[in-house]
Amino acid sequence: MDYIKKVLSDKKTEVVVFSSIAIALYGYDQGMMSLINTNYDYLDTMGISEESPLVGIIVSVYYLGCAVGAVLASYLGDVRGRKPSIFVCLTVTALGNLLMFVAGLRFRQGAMTLMLLGRVIMGLGVGGIDAVIPTYSSELNEEGGRGRALAQEFQSNIFGLNMAFAINLGVTNGLGKDNQWAWRIPIIAMQVYPVLLLSFIYRLPESPRWFIFHERENDAREALVDIYGKEEADGKYDALKQASKEESASSIGYSDMIFPSGQQFHETMVTVMGQVNQALTGYGAVSVYGPQIFELLGFDVSTSEYLTMGNYVSYFFLMTFAWLLIERVGRRFLMVTGAFGIAVCFIILTVLGGLAANDTNFGIPNLAVSIPGSIALFVATGLFGIGWLSEVWLIPTEIFPSTSRAQGAAISVVVWGLANFAVTLLTPIGFNNLKYWLFLVFAVTNLFAGWWTWAYSPETGGRSFEDNQAFFANSKEHDTWLVSLVNKGEFRHLPRGEKGDGVDDERQPLLAADGA
Numbered sequence: 187m188d189y190i191k192k193v194l195s196d197k198k199t200e201v202v203v204f205s206s207i208a209i210a211l212y213g214y215d216q217g218m219m220s221l222i223n224t225n226y227d228y229l230d231t232m233g234i235s236e237e238s239p240l241v242g243i244i245v246s247v248y249y250l251g252c253a254v255g256a257v258l259a260s261y262l263g264d265v266r267g268r269k270p271s272i273f274v275c276l277t278v279t280a281l282g283n284l285l286m287f288v289a290g291l292r293f294r295q296g297a298m299t300l301m302l303l304g305r306v307i308m309g310l311g312v313g314g315i316d317a318v319i320p321t322y323s324s325e326l327n328e329e330g331g332r333g334r335a336l337a338q339e340f341q342s343n344i345f346g347l348n349m350a351f352a353i354n355l356g357v358t359n360g361l362g363k364d365n366q367w368a369w370r371i372p373i374i375a376m377q378v379y380p381v382l383l384l385s386f387i388y389r390l391p392e393s394p395r396w397f398i399f400h401e402r403e404n405d406a407r408e409a410l411v412d413i414y415g416k417e418e419a420d421g422k423y424d425a426l427k428q429a430s431k432e433e434s435a436s437s438i439g440y441s442d443m444i445f446p447s448g449q450q451f452h453e454t455m456v457t458v459m460g461q462v463n464q465a466l467t468g469y470g471a472v473s474v475y476g477p478q479i480f481e482l483l484g485f486d487v488s489t490s491e492y493l494t495m496g497n498y499v500s501y502f503f504l505m506t507f508a509w510l511l512i513e514r515v516g517r518r519f520l521m522v523t524g525a526f527g528i529a530v531c532f533i534i535l536t537v538l539g540g541l542a543a544n545d546t547n548f549g550i551p552n553l554a555v556s557i558p559g560s561i562a563l564f565v566a567t568g569l570f571g572i573g574w575l576s577e578v579w580l581i582p583t584e585i586f587p588s589t590s591r592a593q594g595a596a597i598s599v600v601v602w603g604l605a606n607f608a609v610t611l612l613t614p615i616g617f618n619n620l621k622y623w624l625f626l627v628f629a630v631t632n633l634f635a636g637w638w639t640w641a642y643s644p645e646t647g648g649r650s651f652e653d654n655q656a657f658f659a660n661s662k663e664h665d666t667w668l669v670s671l672v673n674k675g676e677f678r679h680l681p682r683g684e685k686g687d688g689v690d691d692e693r694q695p696l697l698a699a700d701g702a
Contacts, residue, residue: 197326197390197391197412197413198326198413200386200389200390201322201323201326201390202323202339204319204323204383204386204387204390205319205320205323205339206339206342207342207379207382207383207386208315208319208379208383209339209340209342209343209346210342210343210345210346210349210379211279211312211315211346211376211379211380211383212312212315212316212343212346213342213343213344213345213346213347213350214346214347214349214350214376214379215248215308215312215350215376216346216347216350216470216473216474217346217347217348217349217350217351217354217473217498218350218351218354218372218373218376219245219474220350220351220354220473220474220475220476220477220494221351221354221355221358221368221369221372221477221491222354222369222372222373223236223241223245223474223475223614224236224363224477224478224487225358225363225368225369226363226364227363227364227365227366227368227369228366228369229241231289231290231294231297231366232244232289232290232297232298232301233294233297233298234298237614237618239614239615240298241614242610242611242612242613242614242615243302243611244298244301244302244305245305245474245610245611245614246606246607246608246610246611247302247305247306247309247607248305248306248308248309248312249309249602249603249604249606249607249610250306250309250603250604250607251282251305251306251307251308251309251310251311251312251313251603252309252310252312252313252316252599252602252603252606253309253313253599253600253601253602253603253604253607254309254310254313254603255275255278255309255310255311255312255313255314255317255599256313256314256316256317256595256596256599256600256603257317257596257600258310258314259271259274259275259313259314259315259317259318259596260314260317260318260321260592260593260595260596262274262314262318263317263318263321263322263396263592264396264592267392267393267396268318268321268322268325268392268393268396269322269387269390269392269393271314271318272314272315272318272319272322272383272387273384273387274314275310275311275312275314275315275318276311276315276380276383276384276387277311277380277384278307278308278310278311278314279308279311279312279315279379279380280311280377280380280381280384281307281308281311282303282304282305282306282307282308282309282310282311283304283308283373283374283376283377283380284304284374284377285300285301285303285304285307285308286300286301286304286305286308286373287304287370287373287374288300289301289304291366291370309603311380313599313600313603316599316602317592317595317596317598317599318595320579320583320595321591321592321595322393325393325394325395325396326391326393326394326413334509334510334512334513335509336576336579336580337505337508337509337512337575337576338509339576340505340508340575340576340579341502341505341506341509343575344498344501344502344505344571344575345502346379347473347498347501347502348495348498348499348501348502350372350375350376351476351494351495351498352495353371353372353375354372355491355492355495357371357372358491391409391412391413392405392409393409394406394409394410394413394422394423394426395426395430397409398426398427398430399430403423403427406423406426407419407423410422410423410426438450438587438590438593439593440593440597442590443590443593443594443597444597450586450590452658452661452662452667453582453585453586453594453658454594454597455667456581456585456642456643456644457578457581457582457585457586457594457597457598457601458597458598458601459638459642459643460577460578460581460582460598460639460643461578461598461601461602461605462601462605463521463525463574463578463634463635463638463639464574464578464602464605464635465602465605465606465608465609466605466609466628466631466632466634466635467524467525467528467570467574467628467631467632467635468528468532468609468613468628468631468632469567469570469574470605470606470609470610471609471610471613471628472563472566472567472570474610474613475613475614475617476490476494476497476498477490477491477494478490478614478617479494479563480493480494480556480560480563482539482542482543482617482621482622482625483535483538483539483542483555483556483559483560483563484542484543484545484552484555484556484559485556485560493560496564497560497563497564497567498567500564500567500568501567501568501571504567504568504571504572505568505571505572505575507568507572508520508571508572508573508575508576511572512576512577512580512647513647513648515680516645516647516648516679516680517577517580517581517645517646517647518639518640518643518644518645518646518647518678518679519645519679520572520573520574520577521573521574521577521578521635521636521639521643522573522636522639522640523569523573523636524569524570524572524573524574524636525573525574525632525633525635525636525639526632526633526636527565527566527569527573528566528569528570528573528628528632529628529629529630529632529633529636530629531562531563531565531566531569532566532625532626532628532629532632533625533626533629534558534559534562535559535562535563535566535622535625536622536623536625536626536629538555538556538558538559538562539559539621539622539623539625540622541555542555542556542559542622543621543622578598578602579598580646581643581646582594582595582597582598583595584646584647584649584651584654585646585651585654585655585658587651587655640669641668641669641670642667642668642669643669644657644669644672644677644678645669645677645678645679645680647680648680648681649681653681656673657672657673657677660672660673
């Protein structure tokens with residue numbers, strides 16, 4: 187009860203709660219499609235078979251929508267304000283979800299077209315939310331954000347995943363795979379997120395930083411009073427005015443970030459490869475196609491669905507280690523060890539998947555293969571949550587200045603969308619053609635992700651923005667991006683004697699939490 191009162195009276199807490207619900211929104215979609223893809227009525231309504239490449243296309247076009255939505259929403263957020271942009275994105279998300287729900291409801295003709303349209307439109311909204319809300323949240327919670335806070339909030343992403351799959355599993359068991367409501371109910375249940383957020387957004391203030399940048403000083407003062415109270419507002423206002431003057435003198439555009447000659451190109455490539463490598467871990471595919479993976483280990487359909495639910499619940503709780511460790515051992519250590527650990531798990535799954543496919547030939551009891559395979563998949567999922575789920579979203583906020591943080595967030599979401607589009611499109615094709623050998627593909631991609639991170643991604647934790655910028659400046663002087671060769675390898679680990687708890691105005695997580 188006290189927490190509810192705090193939420194209703196403290197604007198910073200409201201922003202954190204709002205941001206957490208928004209993160210859960212896109213986690214929900216990942217879990218939502220898992221069992222829909224195997225619903226017989228859904229496949230019949232769409233006019234496709236379970237092995238059809240169109241199954242992957244329907245899933246993956248959502249991520250193309252996310253990529254486009256991130257750019258459009260970031261532009262709208264800069265021009266019209268963060269709140270109007272978020273409002274539009276939530277409305278678009280709700281519209282896309284409704285189109286998916288009604289696809290083939292009365293007339294099956296055109297059901298596929300309407301479903302694809304709904305997926306793309308919903309992606310536009312969710313991609314915009316992923317790009318704008320991080321910037322908005324960090325601008326309203328500047329002094330309290332740390333990697334620990336972001337990792338804690340990303341647990342809500344896994345909560346959304348669990349909620350979607352639990353609803354899916356419940357209605358599938360209750361109604362059966364031949365019932366259309368077994369796949370329509372999980373889709374329409376997603377409406378709770380945009381509706382809740384739309385009903386809540388009016389309570390939130392606009393970003394004072396946005397007001398200052400658009401020379402609306404009175405509005406900025408009112409927003410600061412609303413957030414911090416009258417006593418702190420004047421000091422915050424003066425600091426924002428000073429920051430605005432400094433940043434206006436050093437504005438950075440997309441051309442400075444995406445072309446090799448640009449001053450922020452190195453930082454952009456670290457951001458881009460972080461998202462690419464996260465996709466290469468394969469966990470976008472695991473989130474969407476979890477039941478099929480357990481089936482490759484020899485489980486029947488029903489058992490595979492329950493094991494997938496168990497994997498997601500384990501995923502949620504193991505994520506706790508992320509926020510316990512991220513400031514103690516650093517982002518880079520968790521990412522490198524996570525990728526190599528996941529690679530080992532996938533190599534084990536390749537062997538066990540092969541044994542499961544040939545258990546009768548070898549005379550091996552099915553459970554002797556499927557149980558250790560399940561353990562390996564549970565461990566791999568936990569390693570992804572600890573090492574890769576939040577880190578790739580955190581690092582851009584620690585290396586880009588405020589003048590390019592919004593663009594950095596947009597680029598991050600665009601790459602995330604395109605990379606996951608490719609992975610979720612190709613995964614069902616891989617399942618149908620490679621079977622258990624797909625695990626070996628993911629083992630190799632994880633080895634690459636771990637190697638690239640070890641070689642080129644600096645440790646940004648425990649350092650100020652200026653400290654991290656020194657790495658990129660020195661890399662130009664040394665004419666190398668190899669972390670081990672810049673400043674004698676100083677950025678391979680956290681600063682000596684530091685646990686990474688320091689926070690400054692320029693190094694903010696995408697979604698900050700006050701007092702975390």
